[in-house]
Amino acid sequence: MFWVDEICEDILKKYPEKDHFLIRDEKTPSGRVHVGSIRGVVIHGVIAQALREKGKQIRFIYEINDADPMDGLPIYLDPEKYKEHMGKPLKDVPSPEKGYENYAHFFAQEFIDVIHFMGFEPEIIFSSDLYKQGLYNEWIDFVLLHPNDIRRIYKEVSGSEKPETWNPLHVICEHCGKVGTTHVQKWDGKEVEYVCEPEMVRWAKGCGYHGKVSPYNGRGKFPWKVEWPVKWAALQVNIEGSGKDHNASGGSHEISEMICRNILKKPVPYNIPYEFFLISGAKMSSSKGLGIASKEISEMMPPEILRFLMIRTHFNQTIDFKPEGETIPRLFDRYDEVATEYFEGTTGNPDWKRIFYYSQLDPNHIVNRYRPRFSRIAFMLQIPHLNIEEEVAKLKGSPLTKEDLIELDMRVDFAKRWLEKYATEKEKFIIQEEFPEKARSLTSDQKQFLLDIVKLLEEKKREGEELHAAIHELRKQSPLQPKEAFQAIYLALLGKDSGPQAGWFLEALEKNFVIKRFRQVV
Numbered sequence: 001m002f003w004v005d006e007i008c009e010d011i012l013k014k015y016p017e018k019d020h021f022l023i024r025d026e027k028t029p030s031g032r033v034h035v036g037s038i039r040g041v042v043i044h045g046v047i048a049q050a051l052r053e054k055g056k057q058i059r060f061i062y063e064i065n066d067a068d069p070m071d072g073l074p075i076y077l078d079p080e081k082y083k084e085h086m087g088k089p090l091k092d093v094p095s096p097e098k099g100y101e102n103y104a105h106f107f108a109q110e111f112i113d114v115i116h117f118m119g120f121e122p123e124i125i126f127s128s129d130l131y132k133q134g135l136y137n138e139w140i141d142f143v144l145l146h147p148n149d150i151r152r153i154y155k156e157v158s159g160s161e162k163p164e165t166w167n168p169l170h171v172i173c174e175h176c177g178k179v180g181t182t183h184v185q186k187w188d189g190k191e192v193e194y195v196c197e198p199e200m201v202r203w204a205k206g207c208g209y210h211g212k213v214s215p216y217n218g219r220g221k222f223p224w225k226v227e228w229p230v231k232w233a234a235l236q237v238n239i240e241g242s243g244k245d246h247n248a249s250g251g252s253h254e255i256s257e258m259i260c261r262n263i264l265k266k267p268v269p270y271n272i273p274y275e276f277f278l279i280s281g282a283k284m285s286s287s288k289g290l291g292i293a294s295k296e297i298s299e300m301m302p303p304e305i306l307r308f309l310m311i312r313t314h315f316n317q318t319i320d321f322k323p324e325g326e327t328i329p330r331l332f333d334r335y336d337e338v339a340t341e342y343f344e345g346t347t348g349n350p351d352w353k354r355i356f357y358y359s360q361l362d363p364n365h366i367v368n369r370y371r372p373r374f375s376r377i378a379f380m381l382q383i384p385h386l387n388i389e390e391e392v393a394k395l396k397g398s399p400l401t402k403e404d405l406i407e408l409d410m411r412v413d414f415a416k417r418w419l420e421k422y423a424t425e426k427e428k429f430i431i432q433e434e435f436p437e438k439a440r441s442l443t444s445d446q447k448q449f450l451l452d453i454v455k456l457l458e459e460k461k462r463e464g465e466e467l468h469a470a471i472h473e474l475r476k477q478s479p480l481q482p483k484e485a486f487q488a489i490y491l492a493l494l495g496k497d498s499g500p501q502a503g504w505f506l507e508a509l510e511k512n513f514v515i516k517r518f519r520q521v522v
């Protein structure tokens, strides 16, 4: 069964009476949001969609953790400029660019744009607003009453030891504005006493201020392993998946579960522990600024293909994406296969239909279009003076419809981007207007092979596939190995050893040009 259906079935089995669900996901915008976070959005987004389709009322929220302290500096920002802000809530750090409320808004916005690009419309909420509204006030009281129990859970689950004076809350220092450096020492039921510690954390230096302040309405902030279960409890979250790193034994999810169940006495949301989305085998880090930002992958491919990339793999398997070389053309090919299955149902694989369905942005408007192979479009784009629309209509065998043209324009757009940024030398070629010097080194057998092709071209007009078969036939009759034979064609036209599929290539080029060039070589 397709994994989205599997999860839905399981949820409906676990909560048979329930007709309202709150689905939640979150991100701390400590820098450009990396591609890994896209996986969570897609998983929560399609589960929300699937449950809605089962007639359930769904509230899907995406929370931006802008109350979190700045605890690292991305490599693309100036350390001198940001040093003084380390330890402050992200919402109080200035935006790197003008026109944004603050640092958190700036980096969140880029990611929110990607969420919308993929066709998901969660309700976007900012943590600091919930703190300010007082949503967590009663939970602040609650955790400050149980510091020892929470400390014990940390120790039992993860082995991490907190000092006896530790309290599960930070407050924003009234003197320096930092939250990552404050140690709450006492609580009298109304106000907390705290010290802004110079040496508490590696990444920020507290100012040493000793103060007493009310922790409510945005002044206090939970450490995140306490904040997580408090959010589940306060917002009454029903479904919330999280990445593999949080779900290790003794990890943050286990601590949060224990606090939620045993201290807050609230149910733990249905978890979907999903695997990483890696780029070329590497895990990304927003705070260090490593790897590819989500915005960049959204510029590599259209939203349906990006959703497809996330959806076709079971949530418990790693997705490792290498943008260079043939990855993107192959991804399009696989997408075309599931599309064909969806519209024509030839393989009888029901999962493929579901994968295609959930890859679409608008399930109410799914249109069958002619889908020319991506690699073919990339190839056509490299041939001068070629009318791509005409060529694609020829491939289709009938004029292109309005919908076909939408598909074609999209593929042309992304094939251009691919050629510019991700295609390797092997996949790129330039027709040599001048006679390529390298072609002089061809053997007499290779030259004979080119002459035979000239005869073939002069004989009659053949379409790509037919021409390709005829060239293969010629090769078999010659003493040449396939590699040597095709090398002759590429050297003569491109000045390099390899190139696109020969039949299509020769058909797409101007016939007289090819004949003239092959004769020149001989």
Ligand SMILES: [Zn+2]
Pocket: 173, 174, 175, 176, 177, 178, 196, 206, 207, 208, 209
């Ligand atoms: Zn301070």
